[in-house]
Amino acid sequence: MIKIVENKNDTKVKSKKTTKQKIFEAAIDLFAQKGFNATSMREIAESVGIKKASLYSHYKSKDEILEKILEYPIERIGNVGEQNIGTEELIVSMGLEKFMNLAGDLVLSWMEDPYMEKIWRIICIELYHNDQIKKFYSEFEVISCSYWVSAFDIMMKHKLIKPSNPRILASEYLSFYGNAYMDYFLLNYGSTSGSFLQEYKDRIDQHVAFMVDAIKP
Amino acid sequence: MIKIVENKNDTKVKSKKTTKQKIFEAAIDLFAQKGFNATSMREIAESVGIKKASLYSHYKSKDEILEKILEYPIERIGNVGEQNIGTEELIVSMGLEKFMNLAGDLVLSWMEDPYMEKIWRIICIELYHNDQIKKFYSEFEVISCSYWVSAFDIMMKHKLIKPSNPRILASEYLSFYGNAYMDYFLLNYGSTSGSFLQEYKDRIDQHVAFMVDAIKP
DNA sequence: CCTACCGATCGGTAGG
DNA sequence: CCTACCGATCGGTAGG
Numbered sequence: 001m002i003k004i005v006e007n008k009n010d011t012k013v014k015s016k017k018t019t020k021q022k023i024f025e026a027a028i029d030l031f032a033q034k035g036f037n038a039t040s041m042r043e044i045a046e047s048v049g050i051k052k053a054s055l056y057s058h059y060k061s062k063d064e065i066l067e068k069i070l071e072y073p074i075e076r077i078g079n080v081g082e083q084n085i086g087t088e089e090l091i092v093s094m095g096l097e098k099f100m101n102l103a104g105d106l107v108l109s110w111m112e113d114p115y116m117e118k119i120w121r122i123i124c125i126e127l128y129h130n131d132q133i134k135k136f137y138s139e140f141e142v143i144s145c146s147y148w149v150s151a152f153d154i155m156m157k158h159k160l161i162k163p164s165n166p167r168i169l170a171s172e173y174l175s176f177y178g179n180a181y182m183d184y185f186l187l188n189y190g191s192t193s194g195s196f197l198q199e200y201k202d203r204i205d206q207h208v209a210f211m212v213d214a215i216k217p
Numbered sequence: 218m219i220k221i222v223e224n225k226n227d228t229k230v231k232s233k234k235t236t237k238q239k240i241f242e243a244a245i246d247l248f249a250q251k252g253f254n255a256t257s258m259r260e261i262a263e264s265v266g267i268k269k270a271s272l273y274s275h276y277k278s279k280d281e282i283l284e285k286i287l288e289y290p291i292e293r294i295g296n297v298g299e300q301n302i303g304t305e306e307l308i309v310s311m312g313l314e315k316f317m318n319l320a321g322d323l324v325l326s327w328m329e330d331p332y333m334e335k336i337w338r339i340i341c342i343e344l345y346h347n348d349q350i351k352k353f354y355s356e357f358e359v360i361s362c363s364y365w366v367s368a369f370d371i372m373m374k375h376k377l378i379k380p381s382n383p384r385i386l387a388s389e390y391l392s393f394y395g396n397a398y399m400d401y402f403l404l405n406y407g408s409t410s411g412s413f414l415q416e417y418k419d420r421i422d423q424h425v426a427f428m429v430d431a432i433k434p
Numbered sequence: 435c436c437t438a439c440c441g442a443t444c445g446g447t448a449g450g
Numbered sequence: 451c452c453t454a455c456c457g458a459t460c461g462g463t464a465g466g
């Protein structure tokens with residue numbers, strides 16, 4: 001079942017943050033601005049207002065900070081694969097167009113959390129070099145792809161779309177998002193005051209409309 | 218007019234390479250393997266068989282080496298914009314399907330040059346951080362996009378495709394390539410013995426077939 | 435949470 | 451094309 005998960009531990013409304021939380025947030029900000037390798041432990045410490053050596057009382061290493069950052073989206077997004085249960089009923093009850101739009105909105109909702117946009121930026125930036133990040137992204141891609149292959153399969157079974165290859169449809173559907181992410185996070189990030197949501201809402205709607213038109217019976 | 222440019226100065230068949238050429242090639246290899254920042258001048262020198270200080274007799278700095286590497290695809294690909302002349306005649310004479318396939322093959326032909334695949338890898342890897350590379354890629358994207366917007370515009374004028382928004386069609390058409398490049402060069406590069414061509418030939422054909430089916434009248 | 439330090443490595447230069 | 455060096459910076463640690 002697709003649902004938008006609420007952020008339970010809303011640490012940001014608390015006025016008193018622990019030093020560990022401050023380090024976590026400073027690291028997200030700096031990694032998103034400059035990348036993981038280009039950010040030094042000194043800079044993180046300065047941003048928090050302590051000395052570099054003190055960081056090691058809270059995190060074993062620079063890599064451990066990244067590790068903890070990457071755990072956030074895993075908890076936040078949850079296992080998309082598990083959401084398969086209920087998809088068939090959802091598709092049948094909503095119909096092609098409504099379902100496609102809902103799914104597009106789900107992708108966007110992941111970005112409403114201010115941490116998530118920064119973490120996606122970190123992922124895009126360091127995708128090439130950091131094995132932790134590579135593994136995370138690869139798994140995310142596999143899960144997304146298999147979800148959509150089965151979704152298109154269901155649609156085909158119920159004759160909501162033309163007969164075709166679900167794998168190709170999933171590739172066509174998801175390529176747009178992959179490309180849009182890379183475009184935004186690698187080329188445009190920081191150059192606009194807006195967010196991914198604001199910048200790409202129209203284009204996502206156009207993409208969904210194009211796909212619906214291309215695959216409807 | 219779209220045409221496949223031959224590699225004129227085929228430096229690789231020469232048995233005697235200058236040290237400058239050896240440095241150039243060693244740098245391409247290392248940057249493609251590890252990235253620009255992660256490759257040291259020491260490593261380049263070792264790979265050539267000289268000492269680090271000697272590199273500076275041939276190149277002013279590490280940045281200058283990258284600069285020269287990025288000049289290669291500019292000469293190799295040429296200005297795609299200039300090739301606009303003749304596109305209309307080509308489209309009308311070939312028809313939708315043939316033209317779309319030819320264009321897909323052109324993209325692939327850029328990869329047949331062994332330097333080009335490595336240079337694309339360098340571009341993908343360092344896109345986030347290096348302003349030289351960012352500028353190169355952004356310009357490439359703008360040129361590609363405007364070429365395809367005008368191509369779809371021409372097709373529409375001649376009623377070879379359904380009435381729709383050429384800009385959206387260009388985005389849908391090109392997203393696949395952008396995503397495929399990132400996928401191959403960031404996630405799969407080095408893990409297979411094959412090349413981009415070998416790995417993606419089938420998927421490109423499927424993409425072109427999907428697009429043709431989606432936009433034909 | 436600090437001061438003070440470690441070895442390693444970086445791009446680049448002086449001078450021959 | 452070399453040896454020998456430069457200052458800067460890195461992640462991390464000892465010891466309090």
